[in-house]
Amino acid sequence: MRLRELAHARSGDKGDVSNISVIAYDTAGYERVRAVLTPERVKRHLGGIVRGEVRRYELPGLLALNFVLNGALGGGVTRSLALDAHGKCLSGLLLELDLTPEEPSR
Amino acid sequence: MVRIGAGAGFAGDRIEPAVELVREGRLDYLVFECLAERTIALAQRTRLGDPSAGYDPLLEARMRAVLPLCVEKNVRVISNMGAANPAAAARRIAELADEMGLSGLKVAAVVGDDVLDVMAGSSRPLLEIGGDVASLGDALISANAYLGCEAIVEALAHGAQVIVTGRVADPSLFLAPLVHEFGWSLDDWERLGRGTVVGHLLECAGQVTGGYFADPDVKMVPDLARLGFPLAEVVADGSAVITKVEGSGGRVDVATCTEQLLYELHDPARYLTPDVTADFSTVAFEKVGPDRVAVRGGGGGPRPAQLKVSLGRKEGFIGEGAISYAGSSAVARGRLALDIVAERFRLIGLSPLETRFELIGVDAVAPEHLASAFAPMEVRARVVARTLTREEAERVGREVEALYTNGPAGGGGATRLVTPVVGVVSTLIERDLVRPAVIYEATQ
Known part of the structure; x- marks a missing residue:
């Protein structure tokens, strides 16, 4: 199951930091997403895009998680060479994340 | 209400x-x-x-x-x-x-909000990149407190x-x-x-x-x-x-x-x-x-306690060129195009501060591990670089444009662009150094 079946998302930018909110459609979805979608999982999914730390904030009242991605915008919107300098497309990419639990690492 | x-x-x-x-x-x-x-x-x-x-x-x-x-x-x-x-x-x-x-x-x-006078030569630290405001030297072009x-x-x-x-x-x-x-x-x-x-x-x-x-x-x-x-x-x-x-x-x-x-x-x-x-x-x-x-x-x-100050600084130029390929071998020809431009940079001695070689439609926005799952019928090869001078930035787009007659089969719709870069970094300022004021204008 992909994240987009349980949640919607929006990305925003500030300097070289992107944030992606992930908002579940219902309570069960929120619990499932909260259990699986760790900051590490988000960082791995986005591959080389995020160079710094990923932090997660929980907003249970809004059924939402807010991910703050440091070093995700090519040094900042105004100097980035990226086609999508604002990282607006990152929400769409994150929603493709496969929620199947991963094999425990050996 | x-x-x-x-x-x-x-x-x-x-x-x-x-x-x-x-x-x-x-x-x-x-x-x-x-x-x-x-x-x-x-x-x-x-x-x-x-x-x-x-x-x-x-x-x-x-x-x-x-x-x-x-x-x-x-x-x-x-x-x-x-x-x-x-x-x-x-x-x-x-x-x-x-x-x-x-x-x-x-x-x-x-x-x-304009605090450029206060900032010039200041030892206040830059929040994102380390160093202090003075280290920006002549590159500093604006300073505005929020x-x-x-x-x-x-x-x-x-x-x-x-x-x-x-x-x-x-x-x-x-x-x-x-x-x-x-x-x-x-x-x-x-x-x-x-x-x-x-x-x-x-x-x-x-x-x-x-x-x-x-x-x-x-x-x-x-x-x-x-x-x-x-x-x-x-x-x-x-x-x-x-x-x-x-x-x-x-x-x-x-x-x-x-x-x-x-x-x-x-x-x-x-x-x-x-x-x-x-x-x-x-x-x-x-x-x-x-x-x-x-x-x-x-x-x-x-x-x-303090106010954030947004600092604009000159950071050279961005040069960019892009060209499209279509058909079932579009990705292969797009990759070849990118390789050719990279080799051209070496041959002409162009060494930008930072570069990206990518295929729009494959890996320009998405990370590689997500992109490899499909073969699009068209791609756009994009080369973009940050350089110190405008001349170098011009060269980036020209090398891509030259693929028309020197590159892979069926390259079309080449575009090129040069933009001066104004980067933004920030620092903090004490509130008492910022004095907002109001000026009034009246109509007749």
Whole structure:
């Protein structure tokens, strides 16, 4: 199951930091997403895009998680060479994340 | 109750929705947020060349569209379209008002955000990249402190009907009329926090009414070509209803409001503005009617001791070129094109500060492990580099364009572009070194 079946998302930018909110459609979805979608999982999914730390904030009242991605915008919107300098497309990419639990690492 | 509308969410935003809001929204205030981080640095350069310039290029068009109606309906206008030159913007608005026969209009400019004099040679640390402000040397071209709502409140108290500012924190543009109308104290952190929530929800205009939201079959938004911009009905405790003009396009519901509340947010419990450390973590939404959402909760704590300063600095140039390939071997030919350009850079001795070689449609936006799953029927090879000189930047696009006759089969639609880079970094400044002031212009 992909994240987009349980949640919607929006990305925003500030300097070289992107944030992606992930908002579940219902309570069960929120619990499932909260259990699986760790900051590490988000960082791995986005591959080389995020160079710094990923932090997660929980907003249970809004059924939402807010991910703050440091070093995700090519040094900042105004100097980035990226086609999508604002990282607006990152929400769409994150929603493709496969929620199947991963094999425990050996 | 105070009714505040958002007339623009960025410099290039549509103009008609603001007119619709004034005509049908029964507004008390209309706020245009048009000033991005970099815009003010670019505007500063424009002003250096022409002392009467440096304000938003769409100022006239927006004012011509809404001013007569705003005067007729007694709607006060607040905007950061003053950019690098709020005083000139206010003069221009007063002239326009005269031209349009709007007599007795009081226009105010909020100045004092420009702190370049204080910053030149300063040992204040740069927050993002280390080092100090002095290390930027001649590359430093602008320094603007983020002002809060105070000077706008002062201008409102003095009866200004149109207020233009330079760098003011976006939510503060909306908080100012609430402080003015409800007489909130500037250390009533809870109410200032709630007002900041309302401002944050409104500041990107259409992004709370269904813009930046639609995803066909999953999240449908009706009539985006006629997207209605938001208005908030705010009461004295700082709670509000977010809605839009009846019959306009878009949608306002808990989902659109939640996405916008979290937009450009880091720690939800600590959203820093010059006015307050706002707490968004306790905000609750409830749908209370068609396209009507009640906003409750939210709060805040003491404002930050220092103000943030946005510094613009010259950082060389970006040169870019792109060319398209189509067919089932499009990816292979696109990759070959990129390899050729990389080799050309070596042969001609071009060594940019930073480069990207990518295929639009494959890996320009998506990470590689997601991109490899499909073979598109067309791709666009893109080469982009940051260089010290304009000449080097020109070379980047020319090498891509040369693929027409020197590259893989069937390369078409080459484009090239050079842009000067104005990077933005920030530092902090003590409040007592920043002195906001208000200048008034009156029409006849």
